[in-house]
Each structure stands twice: as C-alpha cells, then as structure tokens.
Amino acid sequence: MTTMNCAEFVGLVTAYLDEELETGTExxxxxxxxxxxxxxVYLRQIRVTVAxxxxxxxxxxxxxxxxTLLDAFRDWSAR
Amino acid sequence: xxxxxxxxxxxxxxxxxxxxxxxxxLRCGDEDMFAxxxxxxxxxxxxxxxxxxxxxxxxxxxxQDAWVGVLRGIDKFExxxxxxxxxxxxxxxxxxxxxxxxxxxxxxxxxxxxxxxFDPAVDPGGPRGGSRGGSRGADDPVALPQTPVAxxxxxxxxxxxxxxxxxxxALDSLPARQRVVITLRDMxxxxxxxxxxxxxxxxxxxxxLLHRAxxxxxGTLDRYLTAxxxxxxxx
Numbered sequence: 001m002t003t004m005n006c007a008e009f010v011g012l013v014t015a016y017l018d019e020e021l022e023t024g025t026e027x028x029x030x031x032x033x034x035x036x037x038x039x040x041v042y043l044r045q046i047r048v049t050v051a052x053x054x055x056x057x058x059x060x061x062x063x064x065x066x067x068t069l070l071d072a073f074r075d076w077s078a079r
Numbered sequence: 080x081x082x083x084x085x086x087x088x089x090x091x092x093x094x095x096x097x098x099x100x101x102x103x104x105l106r107c108g109d110e111d112m113f114a115x116x117x118x119x120x121x122x123x124x125x126x127x128x129x130x131x132x133x134x135x136x137x138x139x140x141x142x143q144d145a146w147v148g149v150l151r152g153i154d155k156f157e158x159x160x161x162x163x164x165x166x167x168x169x170x171x172x173x174x175x176x177x178x179x180x181x182x183x184x185x186x187x188x189x190x191x192x193x194x195x196x197f198d199p200a201v202d203p204g205g206p207r208g209g210s211r212g213g214s215r216g217a218d219d220p221v222a223l224p225q226t227p228v229a230x231x232x233x234x235x236x237x238x239x240x241x242x243x244x245x246x247x248x249a250l251d252s253l254p255a256r257q258r259v260v261i262t263l264r265d266m267x268x269x270x271x272x273x274x275x276x277x278x279x280x281x282x283x284x285x286x287x288l289l290h291r292a293x294x295x296x297x298g299t300l301d302r303y304l305t306a307x308x309x310x311x312x313x314x
Contacts, residue, residue, distance in 0.1 A: 010224075014290035018271060038226035042297075045227060049297045052242055053265040058122035065139055066117060069146050070110065076150045077108030 004032040009039045013046055095119060098162040105153050117146070120163065123267040124170045129250075130258035131171070131178035141177050145170040160276055167277040171259070178255070230304040242300065249299035253292055260285060261292035 009032045015021050016029050033040050061069070095101060095115060104112035121142060128138035128145075148169045156165060231238070250258055259278065263269045269277075275285050 010294075011290075014286050014293065018286065020286070041227040041229050042224060045230060045297050045301065046293055048230065049293055049300055050265045052239075052246060052300070053261065053296070054268065055239075056243055056246060056266055058266075059125050059135060061117065061121045061125070061142065062139065065143050069117060069143060070114060072147055073108075073110055073113045073150060077110070 004028045126262045128174040130255045131174035141174045145173045164276045245303045249296050257288045257292035260288040
C-alpha cells in the first residue's frame with residue numbers, strides 16, 4: 001500500500017467527507033491521518049468550517065413580501 | 080447510478096408532503112400549502128440569490144419574483160425534476176439575470192461560469208503565504224497549507240458571532256458558483272445529487288466547487304482564529 005502525502009490528502013478531503021473515496025484510497029487517507037498531525041488538524045478545521053456554516057443565521061422573507069406573495073397566490077388561484 | 084433527487088429524507092426543515100400532493104394542492108388554490116412552501120424554502124432561496132446579487136434587498140426582490148414565476152409555471156410543471164429543484168432553478172435564473180443587469184455592483188468574476196474552474200488560488204493568503212500568486216499548477220485544486228495550527232474553539236461566546244461575520248464576508252468574495260454550492264450543501268444541508276440537479280453540473284464539478292469554497296473559508300477562519308489565539312502564522 002503506497003503512502004499518501006499531504007498534498008494528495010488535502011485534495012481528497014471533500015470526497016472523503018462525502019464518503020466517495022474507494023475503499024483502498026479511503027484506507028490510505030485514514031492511514032495518513034494517523035501519521036500526520038497537521039493533516040489531522042486540517043481535516044478537523046474543514047469539519048469546523050462546515051459546522052459553522054450550518055450555524056449561520058438564515059434570513060426569512062420580510063412580512064411585507066410574504067403578504068404580497070400570499071395576495072399574489074389568491075389572485076392567481078382565482079384566475 | 081444514483082437515484083433521482085426526489086424527496087430528500089435528510090433535507091432539513093419542516094416536512095412537506097410528496098411533490099405530487101404539493102403541486103395538486105397549489106393548483107387547487109390551497110393557500111396554507113403555499114404558505115408552508117414559503118416558510119420552508121424562502122430562507123435557502125434568499126441565500127442562493129445572494130450569490131448573484133449584491134445585497135439582501137435585491138435578493139428578496141429576486142425571491143419574490145421567483146415565487147411569482149413558480150405560480151405562473153406550476154400548471155405546466157411536469158415533475159421531470161423534484162419540485163424544489165425546479166423552484167431553485169427558477170431562483171437562480173432570475174438571480175443571474177438580475178445580477179447581470181446590476182453588474183456594476185458585482186465583480187465580473189462572479190458572473191463568469193468557467194473562470195473559477197481554472198483559478199489556482201484556492202486558499203488565497205493562507206498560512207502558506209509563500210505559494211501565493213499562482214505558483215501552483217492550474218490543475219491543482221487545492222492549496223496545501225503549512226502545518227495547520229489548531230484553532231481555539233469558535234464556539235466560545237463572542238467569538239462565534241465574529242466567526243459568522245468573517246464567514247459572511249468570505250462568502251461575499253467567493254465566485255458565484257462556489258457560493259451557490261457551499262450554500263446549498265453546507266448551509267442548507269442539501270445532498271450533492273440535488274445540488275448537481277439544481278445547477279445541472281456533474282458530480283465531479285460539484286465537488287471541485289465545494290472543495291474550493293470550503294478551502295477558501297477555512298483559510299479565512301484560519302487567518303482570523305490563529306491571530307485570535309496569539310499565534311501568528313509563521314509568515
């Protein structure tokens with residue numbers, strides 16, 4: 001089994017998180033985590049980034065826009 | 080072969096009935112159903128519209144316009160895609176049109192479809208400052224950072240708010256397609272299959288866009304958080 005270097009590791013992070021790596025590649029990927037503290041930190045940081053994105057506050061439509069659209073729906077359904 | 084991105088059981092938000100039930104209800108004038116759709120999908124639609132237009136107000140206009148387009152088109156909706164996929168395509172089309180018309184306020188790079196596919200600066204200004212300026216090959220989608228320094232937990236109090244502000248401005252600087260992908264995948268939690276269907280791109284292309292967007296945001300957070308912890312990047 002060939003070892004994985006850091007550049008290859010970083011390039012595969014997204015595929016790994018989507019569970020899209022082939023079994024052999026995934027084994028080399030996780031093997032690299034065990035050996036390389038920097039890449040372990042990198043992967044954690046990507047996970048934190050994704051988690052923080054998930055926590056970003058979402059905006060909703062303003063009440064006015066919502067009312068406008070509900071009015072539009074009534075007009076449309078009365079067509 | 081992957082399955083069609085129909086009702087996605089893992090998608091967030093309030094549960095809606097199956098598409099055929101929703102569509103039939105709308106056609107019959109069920110206002111509660113329309114209101115439920117507005118509640119469920121508008122926040123994500125606003126975030127996606129923001130990838131193409133310059134401010135929240137314009138995004139709201141785009142989303143309003145898109146919903147009117149949904150009403151005009153729903154009688155002809157043939158369920159060749161999931162309803163939500165179809166709705167998002169309408170938003171993106173309207174937002175692109177609006178973004179082009181307002182191009183003076185949006186960097187032109189956000190409007191091109193292909194440039195970011197060749198842009199080597201994935202993690203611009205990351206800790207590996209020495210490799211800045213395109214010394215990597217154009218086919219290398221990733222900047223390998225210098226040995227990453229662990230971050231302080233961004234969950235602590237004020238830090239979380241500031242992290243979100245940094246993320247918001249980093250999102251503003253992403254090319255539009257990267258921003259749409261990371262918005263749908265990571266902020267809205269949609270599956271890669273659904274994102275591919277919405278944007279009509281391949282799985283490989285979707286992954287590259289997501290990868291670059293995440294690497295870029297990680298770089299932004301790294302600059303902020305390593306400075307916060309008093310450990311300046313080494314160059």
